[in-house]
Amino acid sequence: MSETKILLTEKEAPTSWYNVMADMPNLPKPPLHPATKKPIGPEDLAAIFPMDLIKQEVSADRWIEIPEEVQEIYKLWRPSPLYRAHRLEKALDTPAKIYYKYEGVSPAGSHKPNTAIPQAYYNKKAGIKRLTTETGAGQWGSALSIACKFFEMDCLVYMVKVSYHQKPYRRVFMQTYGANVIPSPSDTTESGRKMLESDPDSPGSLGMAISEAVEVAAQRDDTNYSLGSVLNHVMLHQSVIGLEAKAQLEKAGDYPDVIVGCCGGGSNFAGVSFPFLHDKLTKGAKVRAVAVEPAACPTLTRGKFAYDFGDTAGIVPILNMYTLGHDFMPPGIHAGGLRYHGESPLVSQLYHDGIIEAVSRTQRPCFEAAVIFAQTEGILAAPESSHAIRVAIDEALQAKEAGEARTILFCLSGNGYLDLPSYDAYVSGKLEDYEYPDSLIEESLKKLPVTE
């Protein structure tokens, strides 16, 4: 039998990130200023981002060198293993070959440190003393807490108040790495105070937490803001996932027919698939890339390609992207990391141009797939990752039905240790399925675009 884990040595690790903008037939339209609605320049972003990241945001270079300090820290968990899912294949009795890239081995338990580390690095280099951010489920906040501690910076995390109280494990995780975690809305910012005045018992929202984090960062010279998905430089940093996977598949003498990634803001899907899109866009490779989103928050599959705000309060730059509308409120599904109304502009443009595919799944079949996966491959997956597992299994079953070979690569974006309450709901039969009603999506989409 061939190997179970295909490993790269540290010497074989990528030394540059891949920038898909160098190969795209159409680049996304520029971001707009939230007040003037005119295209923004680097100077507009300088209040909250360091210049190195702003340059990466607009770079046309295909390869951008990974700083040595970042490469050193990546070695704590990278190159991450690529698994051949022998036991899952056998259980499905499929002729398909299934590979998965496992990002749950990072100290935060997900792929998020891939961008948290370089973001902290570039901010430290720019003399910044503190980073602010928002977190919902807590995965991004966990990653940034570790990154800030590694670069001896303070970390201020606005955590959606309802999650702060319902997910104490994640809060404690961030505090263990020295972060200051504040339930949002809070009285520490003007926008928080306004929110509390109008609704003292507000459970908070990601949009409100973004507003608080950005407000603090914009006011203080020694403080910047950090975002865990959506932006171009985040997609860039996550390309290490796909670059490693390519090298590992080459070692195994294989190449994927289809790549599957879960998709919320887009960073995990982009990370695993963009380096293969390089082959597709420049060498005509036939590889398919499939983004899987929750049916409860179907941004690509049922949203609109338009300019929209990234936050509820409308204080961050307006992006051209697939969106469900900036006040879209997805139901409380367990894949908290996929509950975002918008989408990476790069992923959006590629989808609009027909270069990638997108599908949606409700959460019960995703958990069903995650349990099959756990019981065969052993690993307990994050609810976000379960979306990728579901579609990878579906692809394998289609190949079986068609009686054809198919090589499937999916990204297992994180482990599920801190998501066991959601497995409890599933195994005890209490998990609800959500499909978002057309009427509500139409209502929300009426407010688009916010320009023109």
Add this chain to the structure above:
Amino acid sequence: MSETKILLTEKEAPTSWYNVMADMPNLPKPPLHPATKKPIGPEDLAAIFPMDLIKQEVSADRWIEIPEEVQEIYKLWRPSPLYRAHRLEKALDTPAKIYYKYEGVSPAGSHKPNTAIPQAYYNKKAGIKRLTTETGAGQWGSALSIACKFFEMDCLVYMVKVSYHQKPYRRVFMQTYGANVIPSPSDTTESGRKMLESDPDSPGSLGMAISEAVEVAAQRDDTNYSLGSVLNHVMLHQSVIGLEAKAQLEKAGDYPDVIVGCCGGGSNFAGVSFPFLHDKLTKGAKVRAVAVEPAACPTLTRGKFAYDFGDTAGIVPILNMYTLGHDFMPPGIHAGGLRYHGESPLVSQLYHDGIIEAVSRTQRPCFEAAVIFAQTEGILAAPESSHAIRVAIDEALQAKEAGEARTILFCLSGNGYLDLPSYDAYVSGKLEDYEYPDSLIEESLKKLPVTE
């Protein structure tokens, strides 16, 4: 800088376990029958264990082949990485080199699957349809649940009732892998019913859960019992940890001066250290092996080397070991996996003969060490593992004070994702320290069943 992770390929993985009994100057005294107090033979164990494991329990062979089916499953997470703790060394400003073997990468998050998998394998081979066991903190129950699912056997876990209610994450973990988890004491066994009659609100204990699990296994031909520590065959299976670490250190051109492992029933300490004791006992290697136990349950450092029961009810074989007395009730420290009154007879004999060392630590300095470790190396350690981290750091600081080189290897036995409430207690300053009073230990030691 040298590598951060020293990896072995699957082809370089050990194909045999190491049996320290082949090299010990004195073997442990034989186990005694709990009723007759005469030495037991294989036939006495056959009601609850398969013959392959009984043979391993008494084998004098130095090397015992790892079955191919077990090797295949080990590949899901083995060989586990050996880390050079560059960032921790730098933070401590020590001339010592610190290596750690990370067992938290297993699907159960600890070293326990190393023995759960072969135990399930040998039972399956013997035609057994179901395994029973007890679990307190839940790590062992998690490992056995996965192992039973892999070999298509049922798994019945008696979980200490107070843990069942206080640690729902662990319960759900086991259920996700198909285990039947019953809070103990229960009305499903005679011993459980007796316990409930005398105390309907009993919180349960590990001793009671063992009695329930053994009772069920003894009654049914298709059901066996499985133990996650203490016994000789468990120490044997865990030797993969140290065998891999030896090969990895050889790749790094290094050899340890001191090996550190946390010690409850002894399986993690034995796993990492016994393969190096082979060098010490047969080739005169100068390596030290240090077992670290909690000051709240100081079996080796303050217990007695004597025959004692392994369970509270006194229905399992009497073992010659270091013990605090079979009704010793350690305080509710967070390192639940180290709260056992007894100790592996092999570890006990080696300690009695001066071949290994033992120290104890209270839990606050252990958590302090775990937080330093998390903030430098990134990984959140299990509370059990924090005992090894504490002493590894102490050794590194002693080396610094003495101005001497020292190569330290410790085993990071598991990750701490499911132990975040204990970190919460630490970071919020609420963690209590326990040192067990002499008078209570003396009292408990008066009740040993066999006196000579």
